[in-house]
Amino acid sequence: KDYRDCYGDTLQSVTVYGSAAGADFDPKRSDINLLLILEKVTLEALEQSLAVQEKWLKKRVARPLFMDRDYISRSLDSSPIEFLNMQGAYNVLSGEDVLADLQISQRDLRLQAERELKGKWLHLSRDWLAVRDHRKRLQHLLQVSLGDFSAVFRALLQMRHHPVPQERKALWDAVTEIYELEENVFSRVQTAAVGGDKKQMREVFSGYVRAIENLTVKIDQLPREEGP
DSSP: OHHHHHHHGEEEEEEEEEGGGGSSSOTTOOBBBEEESSSSSHHHHHHTTTHHHHEEETTTTTOEEEHHHHEEEEEETTTTTHHHHHHHSEEEEOOOOOTTOOOOOOOHHHHHHHHHHHHHHHHHHHHHHHHTOOOHHHEEEEEEEHHHHHHHHHHHHHHOOOOSSSHHHHHHHHHHTTTTTTHHHHHHHHHHHHOHHHHHHHHHHHHHHHHHHHHHHHHHOOOOOGGG
C-alpha cells in the first residue's frame, strides 16, 4: 500500500521473492526482498520512495529491486541465474506476475553458471588464506559462500532438466546426486558453520573446495548440446 500510494499507476507490480516466499525463511535473521516493476526506472523515480524504503528497512524489508519491463527483456541473457532464482520462490503481492512467463535460454544459463562457479571457487580459495585462523571470519566465509553457491546450484539442476527444490538441504542433495559429488559435503559445511568450532570448520573446508572444483570440471565436460 505504501509503495502504491507513492507511485500510483506507474507501479505495475510488487513481488516478494527469495527466502520470504520459500521454505528457508528465518523471521529472526532473513530480510524480506521485494521486486518492484515501474513504468520506467529513473533516478528520480528511485528517490521518490526514499521515505517508504527507510520506513520498511526498520522492519527487515530490504530496499527493493526496481526494474521496468525493458530492463528485464534486455537482461535475461546476461543475468539468467538471478531471474531463475526469483522464479524459484516468489509471491505477487500486487499487480502483474512478470516472472511467470520469462523465457531463460539454457545456453545463457550454462555460460553464467560456469563463470560464477569458477569465479567463486577462486575467491573462496583465496579468502580461505585470510580467515583460516579466525573463527568468526571463517564462519562468515562458509555461510556466505554456501548461500552464493546455492544460487548457482539451482541453475545446475535446471541445466540437467531436474526439478529445483526450494529447501536448501534438498537442493544440496539433488546437486550432489546429479553431479556425483561426495555425499553430504554441503550439509557438513552448513553444520560446521552454524555450530562448529574452528577445528571443525577447517576439517570440512578441503572437501568443500574439492566439491566445487569437481563441479567446475563436470560443467566443462558436459556436451555442448546439453547446455543450450
